[in-house]
Amino acid sequence: MSRIRISLLAALFLCVFSRPLFSATNEFLSVQVKQGQMRSTPSFLGSITATLAYGDKVELIEDKGAWKMVAIRKIKGWMHMSALTTQTIALQAGKADVKTGATSSELALAGKGFNAKVEAEFKKKNKNIDYNTVDRMEALAIKPGQMQAFLKQGQVNSPEGAVP
């Protein structure tokens, strides 16, 4: 077999089989919620080890059903699939993933579509509807520690152990 032939076969092999290594859809995921929780174990029994921001790009390390082990900036942990997406990527100015995102050619959907700007336009045309109460409602966030105390006080015992 000539060297040219071997080189071309090797190049073809690399192109076909190395694709997942460079494909964002197979290897990287984006955080699709405002604050994504990273946990120590693949369960809500796991303690929260980090909170990731919307648009953060994480590398997929291991897949365990609804739970994904991911890594970002030397941090590793488990995230629930509902916090992640393979489809979209947020290009955040000043962030290290901007360049990767741009070359991966995925569409930047963060902040696009139905957003605060569209809501403001809708509000102008529907002045009677009540966003103030919605804002107050959204302010009622419960912390993991409060949830644990609530469950303990009410003797709510998950068959899987303590939650979350």
Next chain:
Amino acid sequence: MKREIFVLCLLLPAVLLFSGCQAMLTGTVKATTQAEKAGVIRPSTAQSITKSTTAVSKSIEEFTPEQEYYIGRSVAAVILTKYPPFTNQPANEYLNLLGQTLAQVSDMPEIFRGYRFLVLNSNEINAFATPGGHIFITRGLLRCCRNEDAVAAILAHEIGHIQLKHGIQAIKKARVTDAMNTIATESVRVLAPNEVDKFTETFGGAIADITNMIHNGYSRSFEYGADDAAQTILRRLGYDPNGLVEMLMVMEKNLKPGEAGFAKTHPAPQDRIDEIQRKLGVKYSPVPTPRERQVRFMKAVGKI
């Protein structure tokens, strides 16, 4: 051998081209826009190219959680024009403690801004959920609860509607297509003012589709699906699934035929009980409630 090398030489760029087809897609849209701006191609031609590119794009298939959140906010704001909030802080805090904890063990624990719960100051027996995670429950429905497990069952049922994306499914298909095309366009360039106006109309239409569905009621299969999801959530966290059965028993007594709310929008309570017991294999036995749990239930919503 020369022939083989020739074939390989042809295959290599083909593979590279295939790998880069996504890049080509976005690139086509960008190039088209630039060409249009530069006057190289006519706007109608540019529009046609962009539409074709968008049509084959697989990148946007459904609303993102962020978009669902903004849809949900407006649906919530519309609901609040008909039903005023019950501004009792202990009741709302209790509902959020219970509801947000339940949501953690659902199949969709993380949504864009999380789940939030609010009591509505209405005697009607009703509850609503928006695609953005806003869940409302009327005082009338809370009066059907004799213990915390029953309240948990109602909240878990509403979380089930969100998890199964029942609200989003109410949006008419043509409107979803319009929205997706506009979002694809917006991902590569800024929308023109007339496009923003049109998109706001689409947004308003989507809000109306969902609020109409909420007021008229989901299909029976959606309701049974949400009951199914609720049973799973209750079991996972450690609440008694019979909480839902007990709540439905009281609701059966409290509902007045023909009145607004659950009487019109949901299957009859006894049908739901039968379905839960038949399909999910839950046999009814009275819910045992620890004293502390019952005390806090009574304090927060027991006399609502």
